[in-house]
Amino acid sequence: xxxxxxxxxxxxxxxLEPDTPLLWxxxxxxxxxxxxxxxxxxxxxxxxxxxxxxxxxxxxxPISAVGGKKVVTIEGLSADPVGRRxxxxxxxxxxxxxxxxxxxxxxxxTALLKSNRNPSxxxxxxxxxxxxxxxxxxxxxxASIKQAATKGGxx
Amino acid sequence: xxxxxxxxxxxxxxxAGRRRFLQSLSAAGGLVxxxxxGVGAVAAEPKKYGADGMPNGWVDDSSVFVAIAxxxxxxxxxxxxxxxxxxxxxxxxxxxxxxxxxxSRVKVVQAPGDEKRYGNQxxxxxxSTRHFFTPMRTCGASARMMLERAxxxxxxxxxxxxxxxxxxxxxxxxxxxxGYCALAAAAAxxxxxxxxxxxxxxxxxxxxxxKGKIRIVDGRDIVTGKAVYGQDVRLxxxxxxxxxxxxxxxxxxxxxxATQALKVPGxxxxxxxxxxxxxxNFNPLGGVAVVATNTWAAIKGREALKIVWDDGPNASYDSRxxxxxxxxxxxxxxxxVRNDGDFDVAxxxxxxxxxxxxxxPHLAHATMEPPAATARIVDGKCEVWSCVQSPQAARSLVAxxxxxxxxxVTVNVTLLGGGxxxxxxxxxxxxxxxxxxxxxxxxxxxxxxREDDLRHDYFHTVSVEHLExxxxxxxxxxxxxxxxxxxxxxxxxxADAKNQFNLELGMTLRQVAPTIPNVRLExxxxxxxxxIGWFRSVSNVPHAFATQSFIAEMAAAAGRDHRDYLLxxxxxxxxxxxxxxxxxxNHGEDPDRYMFDTGxxxxxxxxxxxxxxxxxxxxxxxxxxxxxxxTFVTYVAAVAQVVVxxxxxxxxxxxxxxxxxxxxxxxxxxxxxxxxxxxMGMGVALFNEISFKxxxxxxxxxxxxxxxxxxxxxxxxxxxxxxxxYSRPLGGVGEPAVPPIAPAICNAIFAxxxxxxxxxxxxxxxxx
Numbered sequence: 001x002x003x004x005x006x007x008x009x010x011x012x013x014x015x016l017e018p019d020t021p022l023l024w025x026x027x028x029x030x031x032x033x034x035x036x037x038x039x040x041x042x043x044x045x046x047x048x049x050x051x052x053x054x055x056x057x058x059x060x061x062p063i064s065a066v067g068g069k070k071v072v073t074i075e076g077l078s079a080d081p082v083g084r085r086x087x088x089x090x091x092x093x094x095x096x097x098x099x100x101x102x103x104x105x106x107x108x109x110t111a112l113l114k115s116n117r118n119p120s121x122x123x124x125x126x127x128x129x130x131x132x133x134x135x136x137x138x139x140x141x142x143a144s145i146k147q148a149a150t151k152g153g154x155x
Numbered sequence: 156x157x158x159x160x161x162x163x164x165x166x167x168x169x170x171a172g173r174r175r176f177l178q179s180l181s182a183a184g185g186l187v188x189x190x191x192x193g194v195g196a197v198a199a200e201p202k203k204y205g206a207d208g209m210p211n212g213w214v215d216d217s218s219v220f221v222a223i224a225x226x227x228x229x230x231x232x233x234x235x236x237x238x239x240x241x242x243x244x245x246x247x248x249x250x251x252x253x254x255x256x257x258x259s260r261v262k263v264v265q266a267p268g269d270e271k272r273y274g275n276q277x278x279x280x281x282x283s284t285r286h287f288f289t290p291m292r293t294c295g296a297s298a299r300m301m302l303e304r305a306x307x308x309x310x311x312x313x314x315x316x317x318x319x320x321x322x323x324x325x326x327x328x329x330x331x332x333x334g335y336c337a338l339a340a341a342a343a344x345x346x347x348x349x350x351x352x353x354x355x356x357x358x359x360x361x362x363x364x365x366k367g368k369i370r371i372v373d374g375r376d377i378v379t380g381k382a383v384y385g386q387d388v389r390l391x392x393x394x395x396x397x398x399x400x401x402x403x404x405x406x407x408x409x410x411x412x413a414t415q416a417l418k419v420p421g422x423x424x425x426x427x428x429x430x431x432x433x434x435x436n437f438n439p440l441g442g443v444a445v446v447a448t449n450t451w452a453a454i455k456g457r458e459a460l461k462i463v464w465d466d467g468p469n470a471s472y473d474s475r476x477x478x479x480x481x482x483x484x485x486x487x488x489x490x491x492v493r494n495d496g497d498f499d500v501a502x503x504x505x506x507x508x509x510x511x512x513x514x515x516p517h518l519a520h521a522t523m524e525p526p527a528a529t530a531r532i533v534d535g536k537c538e539v540w541s542c543v544q545s546p547q548a549a550r551s552l553v554a555x556x557x558x559x560x561x562x563x564v565t566v567n568v569t570l571l572g573g574g575x576x577x578x579x580x581x582x583x584x585x586x587x588x589x590x591x592x593x594x595x596x597x598x599x600x601x602x603x604x605r606e607d608d609l610r611h612d613y614f615h616t617v618s619v620e621h622l623e624x625x626x627x628x629x630x631x632x633x634x635x636x637x638x639x640x641x642x643x644x645x646x647x648x649x650a651d652a653k654n655q656f657n658l659e660l661g662m663t664l665r666q667v668a669p670t671i672p673n674v675r676l677e678x679x680x681x682x683x684x685x686x687i688g689w690f691r692s693v694s695n696v697p698h699a700f701a702t703q704s705f706i707a708e709m710a711a712a713a714g715r716d717h718r719d720y721l722l723x724x725x726x727x728x729x730x731x732x733x734x735x736x737x738x739x740x741n742h743g744e745d746p747d748r749y750m751f752d753t754g755x756x757x758x759x760x761x762x763x764x765x766x767x768x769x770x771x772x773x774x775x776x777x778x779x780x781x782x783x784x785x786t787f788v789t790y791v792a793a794v795a796q797v798v799v800x801x802x803x804x805x806x807x808x809x810x811x812x813x814x815x816x817x818x819x820x821x822x823x824x825x826x827x828x829x830x831x832x833x834x835m836g837m838g839v840a841l842f843n844e845i846s847f848k849x850x851x852x853x854x855x856x857x858x859x860x861x862x863x864x865x866x867x868x869x870x871x872x873x874x875x876x877x878x879x880x881y882s883r884p885l886g887g888v889g890e891p892a893v894p895p896i897a898p899a900i901c902n903a904i905f906a907x908x909x910x911x912x913x914x915x916x917x918x919x920x921x922x923x
Contacts, residue, residue, distance in 0.1 A: 017420055017421070020451045024450050034380015034381070034382075036572070037602070038524075038857075040454075040605055043858045074378070075379065087378040098522075098523065103377075131864075131865070133834075134575075135835075136830060137827070138868045
C-alpha cells in the first residue's frame with residue numbers, strides 16, 4: 001500500500017509500512033536528510049516539520065496520518081518568507097554550534113512567528129521548549145527570533 | 156574532549172603498567188600503529204610537548220593544505236573534526252589570513268583520516284587552535300610567497316617589489332596587479348619555500364585572525380538542511396542497521412531467536428556481533444545486529460528479537476551501593492599523589508577545621524546526533540563515512556577488525572552533531588565495517604538510537620571528593636587534604652586499572668592554591684563497572700566542583716567574603732612551574748612555556764566579579780556565586796546569579812564568564828563556546844545524572860536524562876575575553892569554561908538560601 005502526500009510542494013508517494021514514522025520516510029525513502037533523528041519519542045524536537053502548517057515531531061507521526069496532507073521540511077523552509085527571515089537571522093547571528101538541532105529549531109521558530117508576530121520571552125520559552133540544543137545556543141536562538149520578528153515589521 | 160591515547164600511554168603510572176597498557180592496546184589490534192609512534196622512542200628521546208608530543212605531530216606544508224583553482228577559488232583543508240567548536244571556520248581563517256585570500260573566495264575541504272599527510276587529527280583536549288596556529292600560518296604564508304614569486308617572475312621584477320593583497324599580487328611601482336586565478340598554475344610549479352624562508356605576517360597586519368567578523372562556514376547549509384552529519388550519509392543501494400547490545404557491560408548473548416524479527420517487512424538479515432574481551436578500548440560491545448532496507452524496519456526488527464543474555468561480571472553494579480563504597484574509600488588514606496609539608500601536624504594544630512564531601516554522578520555525552528557510521532567494502536578496500544573526532548583511530552581499528560592494511564581504509568569525516576568526547580571513541584565505525592562485511596561489502600549505515608547512546612556510552616566517571624582544611628585563627632588555610640575517588644579512564648584501556656593517572660590527577664586536583672603550606676592529595680582505588688570515557692573537561696568537572704565549592708565553604712567558616720578569600724588563597728601574582736605541584740602532565744604542554752600564572756587567574760576573577768556585580772545587594776532568594784579554574788592552559792572565572800523561589804526551583808538570570816586563553820583567533824566562536832559551556836555546566840549542576848541498577852543504565856531517553864532547555868537556561872550569558880597579544884602562547888577554549896559553572900551556581904545557591912549543595916545534580920534538593 002502507498003501513502004500520498006505533498007512534500008515541500010511536490011506530490012510524493014511512500015511505499016513504506018503505514019506505521020513507519022514520517023521521519024524515516026523523509027530521511028530513508030525520499031532521501032531528504034535535513035530533518036534530524038534525535039530521540040525517537042518527541043522530546044528533543046530535532047525532527048520538527050510542518051504538517052499543514054503546524055509544527056509536529058516527525059519521529060512519532062506515522063505516515064498513515066500524513067496522507068493527503070502538506071508537509072514542509074527544512075529543505076522547503078526558504079520558500080516561506082517567515083522561514084527565510086528565521087534562516088537569515090540564524091546565519092547573521094552565527095546561532096549554530098554543531099548545528100544538528102537547528103533544522104528543528106528553525107521549523108519551530110518559524111511556526112511561532114507565523115502564529116505570533118511579536119513573541120514575548122515567555123512565548124519563546126513555550127514554543128521552543130520542545131527543542132533541545134545540547135551545545136547550548138539558546139541565548140542566540142532567542143535573540144534571533146526577536147530579530148526576525150522585528151524584521152517582519154512588528155516589534 | 157580530552158584524553159588521547161598517546162597521552163594516556165605517556166602518563167601510564169610505571170613501566171610495568173605501561174607495558175601492560177601497550178599489550179592491551181596491541182591485543183586490541185587496531186591501535187598498534189598509533190601507539191607505535193612512541194614505543195621505543197620513550198627512553199631515548201627527550202620529552203616532547205604540545206603538537207610535537209602528539210602522534211604524527213603537525214604538518215605545515217602548503218601543498219597539502221592549500222589549492223588554488225583556475226577560477227581563483229582557494230581550497231583550504233581542515234584536518235580537524237567540526238563538532239560545533241568552529242574549527243572549520245577558525246583553521247582555514249588562519250591560512251586565509253596569511254595567504255591574503257579574499258574569504259568570500261575560500262572553500263573549506265574536510266580531510267579524511269590520514270595523519271601522516273595532515274598531522275594529528277585527534278580533535279579533543281581543546282588543542283586544535285593552540286597546536287595548529289603556527290603550522291596553519293606557515294601554510295598560508297608559504298602559499299602567499301609562491302604567488303608573489305610567480306608574479307615577480309611574470310613581470311621580471313625582484314620579488315621584494317611585489318606584495319600580495321586580498322587575492323591579488325601587486326607591483327606598486329608599475330601599478331600592475333594579477334589575481335590569484337592568473338597566478339595559480341605558475342605558483343603551483345614553484346618549490347614550496349622551506350620553513351626558515353617563510354615570513355609570517357606581523358600580527359598588526361592580520362585581517363581575519365582575532366577579529367571575529369567571519370560567519371561560520373557551514374551556517375547557511377545548516378539552516379537549509381544541506382549540512383551532512385554522520386546520520387545523514389546516503390549511498391546507492393545502502394542498507395540500515397541497528398544493534399541490540401548487552402545492557403550490562405561485558406554481558407554476552409546466550410541465545411537469540413530471530414524468527415519474528417525476520418518477519419518484519421524490510422528486515423533482511425540478523426547478524427551476531429562478537430563481544431570484545433576487556434579492556435573495552437574502542438571495540439564494539441557485541442550483540443545482535445538487524446539489517447534492513449530502512450532504519451525503522453531495523454528498529455522494529457530489533458524489538459522483535461528474543462535474546463537471552465548472560466549479564467556477566469557487572470550485573471550487580473548499582474549506583475547507590477557504589478556511592479557508599481566510594482565514600483568508605485574516601486574516608487581512609489589512599490595512594491598519595493602529592494604530599495608537601497605535614498598535613499597531619501598542621502591540621503591537628505589548626506584553630507578551625509572544615510570538612511566536606513562531594514558526590515558527582517556519571518554523565519552521558521548525549522550529543523544531539525547519536526553516533527552513526529556508514530561503511531562499504533569494495534575489492535578489499537573499506538570506505539567509512541562517520542562523525543568521528545578521531546578518524547585516524549577509526550581507520551586503524553577498522554583495518555584491524557577487517558584484517559587489512561590501514562592504507563586500504565578511508566575514513567571520511569562528516570560534520571559531527573556534537574562530540575564532547577563521545578565521538579573520539581569510534582566503536583560505531585567498527586560496527587559499520589563488521590556489518591558491511593556481513594552484507595558482502597554493501598554499504599551499511601549503523602544507526603545508534605538515543606537509547607543506545609545513553610545506555611552504551613563511554614560514561615563520564617562518577618566520583619566522591621573528600622576535603623579537609625585547617626584554618627589558623629585568622630582564617631588562613633594552613634592544611635589541605637583532598638582525596639579523590641573515581642573510576643579511571645585508564646580502565647577503558649587497562650582492564651584492572653583502579654587509580655587515576657597523570658591526566659586525571661593533573662586536572663585541578665594537583666593545582667592547589669600556592670599559599671597553602673601543607674598539602675596532601677590522595678587517590679584511593681575505585682573499580683570501573685562500565686566503560687569510562689572522557690566528557691568535555693573530564694576530571695576537571697568533579698575536581699573543580701569540589702575544590703571551588705570547598706573554598707567557598709572555608710570562606711564562610713572564616714566569615715570572609717568569598718572573592719577576597721579566594722584571591723588571598725591564590726596569593727600574589729607569580730608564575731609557577733607545574734612540576735613543583737607534582738603535575739608533570741600540564742595538559743601536554745611545555746611547563747617552561749606554559750606556567751601556572753596566578754596573576755592571570757587573579758585577573759579573570761577580578762574581571763568576572765566586577766562585571767557580574769559582585770557585592771551588590773540582591774533581593775531575598777537571590778545570590779551570586781563565584782568559581783575560578785585553570786584548565787587546558789586557560790584561565791576562567793564564572794559568576795552566576797541564581798534565584799531560588801519558595802518552591803525551591805532554581806532560575807539563573809545571568810552568568811558572567813571571564814576567560815584568558817592567551818591570544819585569540821576567532822573571538823566570535825570563543826564567545827559561542829563559552830555560552831554553550833555555561834548552559835552545559837548548568838545542566839551538570841541542576842539536571843544531569845546517569846545511574847545504574849542491576850548493571851544497567853536506568854535512564855533511557857531524553858525524557859529521563861534531562862538536558863537544559865531554553866526556558867531553564869541562563870537568560871543572559873556575558874563573556875569577557877581578556878586582552879592579550881600573539882607573543883603569549885594560546886590556550887584551549889572548547890572545554891575550560893565548563894568546570895567553574897556548576898560550583899559557581901552552587902555557591903550562588905548557598906548565597907541565596909544558606910543551603911550547601913554537596914551532591915550533583917541539585918534537582919529537587921532545595922524543594923520542601
